[in-house]
Amino acid sequence: MSFAALGISKPFIKALDELKIINPSPIQEQSIPFLLSKGTDFIAQAPTGTGKTAAYGLPLLEKINAGSPKVQALILTPTRELGQQVAKQLFKFTKYSDKIFTEAVYGGAKIEAQIAALKRPTQIIVATPGRLVDLLQKDAVDLSHVKYVVLDEADEMLSMGFKKELTRILKHTTGRTNTWLFSATMPPDIKTIIKNYLAPDAFRVTIGADRLNKKITHQYTITMAEDKLDTLVKFLKDMGEERGMIFCRTKVAARTLAKQLKAKNLSTDAIHGDLLQKERDKIMRAFKNESLQFLIATDIAARGIDVKDLAFAAHYELPDQVEYYIHRSGRTARAGNKGLSLIFITKDELKHVNELQEKLQVGIDKVVV
Template identity: 45%
Template sequence: MTFDELGLQENLLKAVQDLGFSQPTPIQEKAIPVLLSGTKDLIGLAQTGTGKTAAFGLPMLQLLNPEEKHPQVLVVCPTRELCMQIVNEVEIFKKHMKGVHVVAVYGGTSISQQIRDIRRGVQVIVATPGRLIDLIERKAINLEEIQYVVLDEADEMLSMGFQEDIEFILKNTPRRNATWLFSATMPPEIRSVTKRYMKEPFEITVGTKNTANKLIDHQFCVTTAQHRYETLKRIIDFNPGMYGIIFTRTKADAQEIAEKLTREGYDIDALHGDLSQAQRDKVMDEFREKTLQLLIATDVAARGIDVSGITHVINFELPDDVEVYTHRSGRTGRAGKTGVCLSIVHARESFKIKQIERMVQVPFHKVEIPTGKDVCRKQFFFFMDKLINTDISHGDYDTYVPMLQEKFADMTKEEVLQRVAALEFDRFLRYYENAEDLNLRHTDRRDDRRQERTPDGRADRKDKKFAPSSGDMVKLFVNLGTKDGFYKASFLQFVLDLSDLPKDVLGRIDLKEMNTWLEVDRKAAQKMIGSIDGKKFKGRRIRMNEADSVRR
């Protein structure tokens, strides 16, 4: 099928042709004809990077009335980055349409300017939930005029705690003709929202629900817990052309690893919750422009990042939830390109790989951690290719050739090449000269258990969530649960970020609808309680205390 057969009007077809596209992606082919009816609710399930913006953007532009200068379409998405990306794409689609205006509405910038933009007359508003609610409360936008509501990356919005905001928006758009929901996965929370606010929605699934992208090579390597950082370094060195994102569980890990790698000469920066909006924008601009080769991020900070050309996603640690893995891996393998998602695990996490493999329905490949010689060889070939492909057409290098020939007259060509190689590779050769094997072999497992013991002989509490509790742990009660929009990974990050404690202090987490019970290392329990008890979450006071006191 071609775009000509989908029922789009001429000015939109021309914009698509200007982009060089003739055939729609599967989600576009299935969604566009349904959405053009203008009266059908739709659920579109597809991985990120499959062309969802065009799937809803083209029909919404065709359905709106350019003569009416008030908001007719509302697109809600989880993050500022995704908000800006959608606006940029819609601007391209509407380039041959007159009188159509789009405005982006998000936090971290002047709300006054955004209000002025809306009052000038716009037909399409693309907004993050928090800033949209601010505008509603200031009576700067009238939702009753909205005819179409698009919820993009709905699963990410729910996992970030925006369920109440989304339901408020849907309750207050009574005249909408249709609701279009797009998501990579379909957790129960989304299903319940669709049942309450959508009428017999037409459901489209590209691929299988909750599965990972088939264009991604899902890999894992096994090492000891203490060699995780060294393994990460070796993977980066073995892939000199890598342009990737490294995921950690906590902002402390992200910052620490970024600082270590920066000191060792890598082009990397961290993205986490402690950054201001200006700092975040600076990091993202540098990453998009490829001034940075690598970005290290927490799951919350990386929501909605859409950067083209990412070759690798590296899980420094596996996430607790399969849906989080799907979102992480979805940063690569976009727009028909292939990518690699590589997870660094230790022996006791191998069962997690099997769980994720079953859930996302794609095979995982175990790969060997490269040896020092492998790294040097790969870097050498990469350098040779770079040397051969160097463009010498723009400089007056002929002027210097006679001087170079005179300078190197006493050397053979082989000796010159050896010196060039030594200049480039001396650091790698010295570093990896006596590099140890980082792969965890079957014979290493007892050693791994010994290495994961504390100086006084007790078992280290890494991955305690899967280990039996002991007298070293205290059970705490928190009055937050799944009803507040949490799942295990987001709750873990929430408590660690508030308390500024390392993840190793946590044990089992039992997340219930209204509250949560979690095990914490006895030495860290009071610090966690002091940091969290009494804080506010969505206007509600958080209560955290020892479970024994709750029972009493």
């Protein structure tokens, strides 16, 4: 199957070829023809890293009237990083097409500058829910011509506490827009949003109903509590030049682990909720441009991060929820690559690994590091 066969026009295919995106992924194959042709709501359940941005972004770009300066589409994302990434991707897709202007707006940046930017012709707004509500309160954005609303990583938006903002925005747009919802998981809150704000006949697509990317190898290693740090250090050194993320449950644990690994001369830093936005941006830039080899993160701080070619996700502390394990593991094995998800536990935590295996229907093999 090719993008041309799915109905994508030549200018976009030329840009895709340049980006070396040649063969559509399963989510793109199932979403694009429907989104191009039908005028109804759409629900896709697919793991992160499966090509969702192109799955909704290409049909959206095909439907935008480039001759009108009005805002015609709204894409909501859980984090600033994901919003910036989506806007950048859409810009790359439009290299050879009519000029379509996308503006990303998010918290942690000066709202005045974003208000000024929105006064220019803008056909697509990519926004975090909190900042969009701020802009609506200031009458700084006109959504009256919006025909399409995309909820990207909807489960992450809810888990980050954006339920109130999301419902406010959807109340504002439902009834005169098509809503396209993309989510890795379907917790009860998402089902409520679907019931309240999407059409009963919304078209549904499910990719990887088992919820975990098949290209990820799942393993665990048992260590004494006092040996855990040394076991992690050995694993990281054995990885050679491979890059990855290390997950902790709390901000304190992430901060402490970063200090410990830096003391062992490992190229690492941590992101967590206590960082200022500019500090977080600096660390993320360093990780993306590969001057940092390893990134330590808490579950909330890791939301929306997408970094290419990560070889592993290491769980230095077990996650609080099964959904967090899915999101953590999904940071690796992206875009068709293979990856490793490795859990570091003490003997009395083995029952939690068994629970994960049972709930996710996945084999997690014991290894010695």
